[in-house]
Structure formats: C-alpha cells, structure tokens
Amino acid sequence: MFSFCGDPSVLDGLAWLSCYLTTGTHMLFYASFGVVLLLLAITAPIALLFGYGGAMASRSRIAPVRWLGKLYTSMVRGVPDIVFFLFVPIALDQGLEWLRHQALCDSDAPVRQGNDFVVCAAAKLPLSTSPEWIHDIYAMALAVIAFSVVFGAFAANVLYGAMQAVPRAQLETAEAYGMTPRQISRRILVPQMWTYALPGLSNLWMILIKATPLLFLLGIEDIVYWARELGGAKTSSFAYPHPDWRLYYFIAVLVFYLLMTWVSERVLDRVTARLTRGQATMAGEAQRKAVAP
Amino acid sequence: MTCAQTILDYGLRSLGIGERLLPRTDFTLCQQVTLIGSGLIWNLYFAFFALLFGFFLATALALAKTSTNPWLRKPADGFIFLFRGSPLFIQFFLAYEALVLLPRSGIEIFGMTVATSWLAKAWAGALIVLMLNTAAYSAQIFHGALMAVPKGDIEAAEAYGMTGWTKFRRVLWPTMLRLAWPSYTNEAIFLFHATTLVFFSGFPAFQQRGDSLYYASYFAGQTFNPFVAYPIVAGYFIVSTLALIGLFGIVNRRLNRHLPGAAGRIKYRPQVIR
Numbered sequence: 001m002f003s004f005c006g007d008p009s010v011l012d013g014l015a016w017l018s019c020y021l022t023t024g025t026h027m028l029f030y031a032s033f034g035v036v037l038l039l040l041a042i043t044a045p046i047a048l049l050f051g052y053g054g055a056m057a058s059r060s061r062i063a064p065v066r067w068l069g070k071l072y073t074s075m076v077r078g079v080p081d082i083v084f085f086l087f088v089p090i091a092l093d094q095g096l097e098w099l100r101h102q103a104l105c106d107s108d109a110p111v112r113q114g115n116d117f118v119v120c121a122a123a124k125l126p127l128s129t130s131p132e133w134i135h136d137i138y139a140m141a142l143a144v145i146a147f148s149v150v151f152g153a154f155a156a157n158v159l160y161g162a163m164q165a166v167p168r169a170q171l172e173t174a175e176a177y178g179m180t181p182r183q184i185s186r187r188i189l190v191p192q193m194w195t196y197a198l199p200g201l202s203n204l205w206m207i208l209i210k211a212t213p214l215l216f217l218l219g220i221e222d223i224v225y226w227a228r229e230l231g232g233a234k235t236s237s238f239a240y241p242h243p244d245w246r247l248y249y250f251i252a253v254l255v256f257y258l259l260m261t262w263v264s265e266r267v268l269d270r271v272t273a274r275l276t277r278g279q280a281t282m283a284g285e286a287q288r289k290a291v292a293p
Numbered sequence: 294m295t296c297a298q299t300i301l302d303y304g305l306r307s308l309g310i311g312e313r314l315l316p317r318t319d320f321t322l323c324q325q326v327t328l329i330g331s332g333l334i335w336n337l338y339f340a341f342f343a344l345l346f347g348f349f350l351a352t353a354l355a356l357a358k359t360s361t362n363p364w365l366r367k368p369a370d371g372f373i374f375l376f377r378g379s380p381l382f383i384q385f386f387l388a389y390e391a392l393v394l395l396p397r398s399g400i401e402i403f404g405m406t407v408a409t410s411w412l413a414k415a416w417a418g419a420l421i422v423l424m425l426n427t428a429a430y431s432a433q434i435f436h437g438a439l440m441a442v443p444k445g446d447i448e449a450a451e452a453y454g455m456t457g458w459t460k461f462r463r464v465l466w467p468t469m470l471r472l473a474w475p476s477y478t479n480e481a482i483f484l485f486h487a488t489t490l491v492f493f494s495g496f497p498a499f500q501q502r503g504d505s506l507y508y509a510s511y512f513a514g515q516t517f518n519p520f521v522a523y524p525i526v527a528g529y530f531i532v533s534t535l536a537l538i539g540l541f542g543i544v545n546r547r548l549n550r551h552l553p554g555a556a557g558r559i560k561y562r563p564q565v566i567r
Contacts, residue, residue, distance in 0.1 A: 077534070078527075078530055078531035078534040078535065079486075079526075079527040079530050079531060080486035080487070080489045080506070080530055081486070082486075082489050082490060082493070082506060083489070083506060083509075083523055083526055083527055083530070086506070086509075086510055086513070086519070086523065087519050087523040090513065090519040091519050091520065094517075094519070112518065115318070115320075115515060115516045115517065115518075116517060117517040117518070209380075210379070210380040210381070211380070212380070213380045213382040213383055214382060216382075217493055224382070224383070224386065227386075228386075231390075244390075244394075246386075246390045247387070247390040247391055247394060250383060250386050250387040250390055251387065253383055254379050254383050254384075254387055257378065257379045257380055257383060258374070258375070258378045258379055261377075261378040261379070262374075262378065
C-alpha cells in the first residue's frame with residue numbers, strides 16, 4: 001500500500017509491520033468486520049419483524065394460527081440453535097432448488113438419487129454460470145434468513161411476554177373509548193410494550209452479536225475465516241513469512257467483540273432510560289422522583 | 294446388518310470402542326440414530342463436568358464480586374466481563390491456539406516435567422473453556438441473588454451469633470441458591486446446548502470421536518440430506534433438556550421445601566448462544 005512496500009524482504013521492524021498489515025488479504029480481513037456489522041444491521045430488523053409476527057400469531061383468536069405461533073416460539077427452546085444454523089440454509093437451498101426443478105426441468109427423475117441431490121442445470125441456485133459475487137450474496141442471504149428465523153423465535157418470546165405485560169387497564173380504557181381491536185393494537189399495545197420488551201430485546205441483541213462468528217460455520221468468509229487464514233504459519237515462499245500467529249489474530253477478534261458488547265451496553269442503558277420516562281413502573285417512578293425531589 | 298448389531302458396533306463409537314470406520318454408503322436410519330446418540334455422551338460429559346466445577350468457581354467469583362476489597366472485586370469483574378462479553382466460539386478458538394503453543398515436551402517446574410499436550414485435546418481444553426464460561430455467567434446470576442438476600446435474614450443470623458463461614462454456609466448460601474435457581478436452570482440449559490460448538494471450533498475430533506452434532510453434520514454432508522440427521526439431534530436434545538429441567542426442578546423443590554407453595558415450576562426462557 002505504501003510506496004516503500006515494493007520489496008518486503010528488505011524491510012524490518014515497524015516498516016515491515018505497516019506493510020504487512022496493509023496487504024490485500026488484510027484489507028479483506030478488515031472488510032470482513034464490515035460483513036459482521038452488515039449482518040447485524042440486516043438481521044436485527046428482520047428478526048424483530050419475524051418476532052412481531054410470531055408474537056401476534058401466538059395471541060391470535062384463530063386456533064390454528066395460534067398453534068403455529070406457539071410452535072414457532074417454542075421450537076428454539078429444546079434444540080441448540082447451532083442445529084438450526086446448520087439446518088436452515090441447506091434445507092432452504094434444497095427446497096428452492098426442488099421447486100425450481102419442478103418448474104424448470106423436463107426430466108421426471110427424482111431429486112434424491114441415492115446419496116446425491118440432483119437437479120438439472122437450469123434449476124441450480126445460483127446458476128453455475130453466474131459470477132462469483134452472486135454466489136457470495138446468495139450464501140449471505142441464506143445466512144441472514146437462518147439467523148432471522150432463530151432470533152425471530154427468541155424475539156417472539158420476548159415480545160409475547162411484553163404484550164402480556166402491558167397493563168390490562170390501559171387496554172380496557174382504550175376499549176371504553178370505543179377503539180377497534182386494530183386501533184388498540186396500533187395506538188396502545190405496540191407503543192406501550194417497548195418498555196417491557198427492552199430488557200429482553202437488549203439481552204437478545206447481545207446474544208446476536210455473540211452469535212455472529214457462527215457465520216464461519218455457514219461457509220462465509222468472515223473474521224474467523226480470515227483470522228485462521230492470515231494467522232497460520234507462512235513459509236518463506238510468501239512475501240511476508242511469519243510463524244503461527246493465529247493466537248494474536250484471535251485476540252484481536254476477541255477485543256473487537258468485547259468493544260462491541262461494551263458499546264452496546266452503554267447505548268442500551270440510554271435507550272432504557274429514555275423509554276422508562278413517564279412509565280407506570282418502578283423504574284419510571286424512580287426516575288420521576290430523581291428529577292423532582 | 295441388523296439394528297442390534299449396529300448398536301453393538303457403533304453405540305460407543307464416540308469413545309473409540311467398537312467399529313473403527315464410520316459407515317460410508319447405504320446409511321440406515323438405525324446407524325444415524327445410534328451414532329448420533331453415541332455422540333451425545335460427549336455433550337453430557339462436557340455439560341456435567343463444566344457445570345460441576347463451574348458451580349464452585351461461580352460461587353467464589355460471586356463472593357469476590359461483592360467484596361469491598363478492590364483486589365478481589367476488580368479481577369472478578371474483569372473475568373466476568375471477558376467471558377460474558379465475547380462469543381464462546383471465539384473463546385474456543387483462542388484457547389485452542391493458546392494451548393497448542395505450549396511446549397510439546399511439557400513444562401519444567403521445580404525439576405519435574407509437567408505434561409501439557411493433553412490440554413490441547415478437546416476433553417480437557419474445551420472442558421476448561423466451558424467451565425470458565427459457565428462460571429462467568431453463573432457468577433453474574435449468583436451475584437444478583439446474593440444482592441437480593443433479604444436484610445432480615447442476615448440480621449436474624451447475626452442475632453443468633455453467627456459470623457463469617459457459619460453465616461455464609463447456613464443462611465446466605467442457601468438463600469442465594471434458592472433465589473438464583475430458576476435463572477441457573479436456564480444457564481445450565483444454555484451451557485448444555487453450547488457443548489455442540491466444541492468440535493466445530495478448532496478442537497479436532499480425534500479419530501472421528503465427536504459429539505452428536507459432529508456425527509449429524511457428517512451424515513448430512515455424506516447424504517446431502519439435512520432432513521434426517523438434524524431432526525434426530527433435535528429429538529435427542531429436546532429429551533435431554535426436559536430431563537435436565539426435571540432434575541433441576543427436584544433441586545428447586547428441595548431448596549424451597551421450607552416455603553410452602555413457593556416452589557413454582559421453573560419457567561424456561563431460552564437464550565442459547567453466547
């Protein structure tokens with residue numbers, strides 16, 4: 001990157017290090033931190049949406065919808081979510097390819113032949129002719145869906161509890177004003193539930209941050225992947241030979257995560273304080289007394 | 294090959310007993326159920342010992358965290374922040390990379406050679422990480438419970454002339470456990486679920502002796518069919534989780550036996566990954 005980096009073998013000390021840390025592969029390593037942040041930014045709202053849908057379904061008056069909602073919220077309870085992270089992307093991929101196989105292929109051959117999953121070339125997802133970045137985006141999209149499904153189920157649990165915690169009297173007052181169920185839900189239930197949902201949701205956010213290294217299991221080139229690649233011992237045939245430095249790379253990754261959780265904790269504390277303002281809860285009362293002694 | 298024969302061959306495969314080679318073709322349902330079940334031994338092993346050792350470490354950490362002496366409190370705070378603030382997955386990788394850097398021939402201490410190569414094996418290295426991790430999470434729970442011990446209980450203990458260790462053992466500790474138990478049950482379940490991460494995170498499965506998810510992903514990879522192996526793991530884990538909840542429920546009733554009607558059912562609130 002710098003002008004003096006032309007021949008790494010003559011460099012030493014700080015110059016060597018500055019050149020080493022700015023190689024092309026290191027730039028990809030730094031970019032992968034962005035991938036983690038991107039995953040968080042995309043997954044959190046989608047998971048919240050899934051969770052909202054799940055919580056609403058669990059409260060539904062129509063029994064089959066309610067059962068479906070309950071099933072969704074309870075499916076993550078007994079089963080480790082890593083199972084879901086491994087299962088959902090493959091299952092989704094095969095499901096989509098099977099659908100395309102039915103629609104696009106002429107052959108009547110079954111997709112499962114012995115130990116192979118075979119679809120015709122036109123049904124492949126993404127098509128084998130498509131460029132590399134499409135494959136990357138497809139893999140990332142599957143990962144986002146897997147994360148959203150699992151964390152949506154967690155969020156559904158939290159939001160369901162929060163909706164139950166909104167004081168009954170407030171909803172009854174709204175009824176007395178002649179609001180329809182839809183209006184009550186939009187004007188009272190949803191605005192009021194956040195203060196009750198926030199402890200659970202902030203916990204969930206922390207868990208989501210700490211779940212992001214699992215992207216590695218899904219075959220995404222994330223920080224864990226690059227930390228292993230770059231840290232591994234490099235022989236003298238490489239431009240920058242070094243012994244096994246994986247420990248240092250993982251320490252850097254660890255510090256990144258500690259910073260993330262530390263910053264999140266500070267921010268969430270502020271959001272909690274803001275949402276507690278004026279609420280008929282113990283924390284809200286304490287806040288009111290602190291302001292007006 | 295009959296199913297009974299398969300169970301004989303592969304039932305303890307995860308411990309290295311029985312058939313050496315994993316099945317390569319013509320996977321039967323029986324093989325999958327047996328091998329994945331045999332892998333569950335590792336999950337149970339990790340969960341049991343991590344919880345056992347972690348429990349005592351967590352109690353010590355919680356006490357250190359309440360201490361007024363900064364030399365005790367600060368390290369406990371730092372330890373808890375370190376293990377609660379970072380992903381378990383990264384902790385596994387980091388521990389493995391650190392443990393393989395130890396000299397192969399062992400370390401010389403006072404003229405004795407202490408072997409270190411066993412530390413990089415999953416049964417020891419991963420167990421240590423899981424133990425420290427659960428200790429940090431449980432210490433936070435225990436600390437919260439310790440803070441919530443009613444003032445009256447402590448005053449009553451002091452009125453009886455109890456001090457120090459006696460007061461802790463007979464009043465503080467039982468009450469702390471009673472208050473913390475529902476959350477601690479959840480923590481135990483998360484830890485049990487987290488044991489599936491071990492063989493995906495650096496620690497190699499020696500001679501393909503892995504845990505249940507290791508075998509499940511082996512089958513899913515070989516057959517390109519995730520719809521059989523993963524539901525089997527899920528089934529095993531649901532049953533084990535229910536057993537765990539039952540076991541902890543018994544302890545909960547024992548802890549609350551002097552309070553009629555207080556031992557409600559423990560509500561399990563999931564938040565699996567750390």
